[in-house]
Amino acid sequence: MMQSFATPVQPLSRLSELKSLAGSPRELWFTFAIKFLDSLANFSMHIILVIYLTQEFAYSDIKAAAIYGAYGALITTYSIVTGLTIDRIGVVKSMYSGVIISLFGRLIMLLVTASAAGQALLLTALLCILPIGNSFMFPTMTIAIRRYTQKKNRNFVYGLFYTIMIIAIFISGPLVDLFRLLLSGDDNILPDGSVAQAKLTYFAWTPYRGILAMGVACTVVECILCLFLREIKVEEDDATNSSDTRIDEIDTASAVSTTSSAPLRTSSFVVSNTPPLQSMKHTLKKGSFWRYMVLGILLTNIKMIWRHLDATLPKYLVRKFGADVPYGSIIAIEPASIMLSTPIITFFAENSKSLPMVLLGVSVASLSPIFVVIFPNVIWSFCVFLILFGLSESVWSPRYYSLSVAWAKEGHEGVFAAFAFAPTFLAQLPVGVFSGFLLSRFCPNENYCDGTPLWGVVFGMALLSPLMMLVWWRWLNKEEDENEHTDENLNATNGNDDSLDEPLLTP
Numbered sequence: 001m002m003q004s005f006a007t008p009v010q011p012l013s014r015l016s017e018l019k020s021l022a023g024s025p026r027e028l029w030f031t032f033a034i035k036f037l038d039s040l041a042n043f044s045m046h047i048i049l050v051i052y053l054t055q056e057f058a059y060s061d062i063k064a065a066a067i068y069g070a071y072g073a074l075i076t077t078y079s080i081v082t083g084l085t086i087d088r089i090g091v092v093k094s095m096y097s098g099v100i101i102s103l104f105g106r107l108i109m110l111l112v113t114a115s116a117a118g119q120a121l122l123l124t125a126l127l128c129i130l131p132i133g134n135s136f137m138f139p140t141m142t143i144a145i146r147r148y149t150q151k152k153n154r155n156f157v158y159g160l161f162y163t164i165m166i167i168a169i170f171i172s173g174p175l176v177d178l179f180r181l182l183l184s185g186d187d188n189i190l191p192d193g194s195v196a197q198a199k200l201t202y203f204a205w206t207p208y209r210g211i212l213a214m215g216v217a218c219t220v221v222e223c224i225l226c227l228f229l230r231e232i233k234v235e236e237d238d239a240t241n242s243s244d245t246r247i248d249e250i251d252t253a254s255a256v257s258t259t260s261s262a263p264l265r266t267s268s269f270v271v272s273n274t275p276p277l278q279s280m281k282h283t284l285k286k287g288s289f290w291r292y293m294v295l296g297i298l299l300t301n302i303k304m305i306w307r308h309l310d311a312t313l314p315k316y317l318v319r320k321f322g323a324d325v326p327y328g329s330i331i332a333i334e335p336a337s338i339m340l341s342t343p344i345i346t347f348f349a350e351n352s353k354s355l356p357m358v359l360l361g362v363s364v365a366s367l368s369p370i371f372v373v374i375f376p377n378v379i380w381s382f383c384v385f386l387i388l389f390g391l392s393e394s395v396w397s398p399r400y401y402s403l404s405v406a407w408a409k410e411g412h413e414g415v416f417a418a419f420a421f422a423p424t425f426l427a428q429l430p431v432g433v434f435s436g437f438l439l440s441r442f443c444p445n446e447n448y449c450d451g452t453p454l455w456g457v458v459f460g461m462a463l464l465s466p467l468m469m470l471v472w473w474r475w476l477n478k479e480e481d482e483n484e485h486t487d488e489n490l491n492a493t494n495g496n497d498d499s500l501d502e503p504l505l506t507p
């Protein structure tokens with residue numbers, strides 16, 4: 001059982017948690033809005049990216065998937081530098097930097113054509129500009145939630161934050177199908193399925209450019225919202241900070257009764273002046289960091305399934321079931337399953353330990369593709385697969401992601417998140433390699449599309465994640481090093497409470 005030397009904080013009831021948000025600073029609500037808009041822009045682009053590259057730029061399956069994979073992997077590469085930068089310049093400047101850079105990249109994606117200069121700009125946007133923007137945005141928004149909340153309701157707010165992202169993903173799919181209906185989209189595709197090269201150098205409002213334009217509009221609104229952010233942190237209540245606070249039934253009742261809509265106390269947050277290399281050294285010395293890092297690597301194959309929903313599934317559905325198949329709405333089944341199952345999972349498993357829940361969810365996720373392996377020629381099998389995969393993600397994903405910021409020292413969250421979240425984006429690289437190969441080998445066109453071996457490879461690779469978790473189980477459950485606990489206890493005793501927040505249902 002992971003321990004924390006921070007003063008225990010009594011969780012609020014669900015009603016009190018909702019009431020506690022009333023006094024939150026405006027930055028919390030703006031961060032929620034920015035998260036929704038950024039997720040909508042990102043995930044709608046992810047759904048159409050490989051098809052966009054093929055139909056608008058005549059890239060082969062292998063080349064389009066390779067670019068998709070490199071785009072995700074480079075987010076990880078750039079995050080090493082931006083993570084250190086975030087800790088130095090603070091949340092507000094980091095978020096604004098990420099939004100401006102992302103806006104520039106999305107504008108390029110929208111306006112370029114398949115000319116030589118246009119393709120050079122496209123690759124610059126996908127391999128440089130957008131990954132840098134994302135490497136700022138993803139960790140910064142997570143850190144912002146920590147700054148704008150108190151310990152007593154922080155886990156609840158992280159749950160809302162995760163739900164907002166899932167809602168954006170859910171909306172992205174139907175929006176993709178809506179743009180496909182409203183705009184004449186496949187003008188570049190000839191009757192034999194090939195791409196009309198002569199049309200590629202002319203700008204046209206295809207469905208894919210309409211979706212990218214929506215992403216640009218979302219990012220413009222994000223820029224406006226960033227203007228109202230302040231570099232602040234919410235102060236803890238005196239009862240929370242008191243080292244001799246005794247948690248019992250009386251305190252619980254008191255916590256509920258004192259929850260009101262009064263504005264929470266805030267103060268200016270002073271960004272860390274620790275040299276970047278020292279900040280990195282501090283993070284790399286923590287046992288919790290390495291356990292989280294290894295756990296992320298072990299989950300890479302499960303995360304690859306999620307990436308296949310963008311890189312492989314849209315092209316497969318179009319080639320197997322025809323150009324009119326609503327692949328966006330089909331993909332939206334997965335986030336819909338998450339939204340419906342998360343409250344149920346939370347209610348029945350609230351007091352369960354995190355690591356067993358991660359193993360359970362990952363095991364279900366690894367088995368979910370079996371339906372499309374056995375029944376690759378019917379749409380209902382993909383619906384069942386997506387329902388089960390969404391259910392599994394609601395079991396393990398919130399538990400996994402809550403650990404990243406919870407285990408990080410305040411002021412050093414950026415570098416921790418940069419390293420700890422690296423496996424999430426690195427999963428996109430092998431997907432880029434495998435997706436292009438699998439599509440070109442087993443589903444190159446509508447005349448030949450064999451789903452059993454294609455999804456069989458995905459299924460086989462997914463099974464490795466729960467098996468490897470079992471191999472590493474004892475080490476993942478290992479206690480923190482005694483010296484690490486001693487250092488944190490000393491910090492708390494000296495009034496410098498840099499100890500780690502107790503994460504949601506820590507293993």
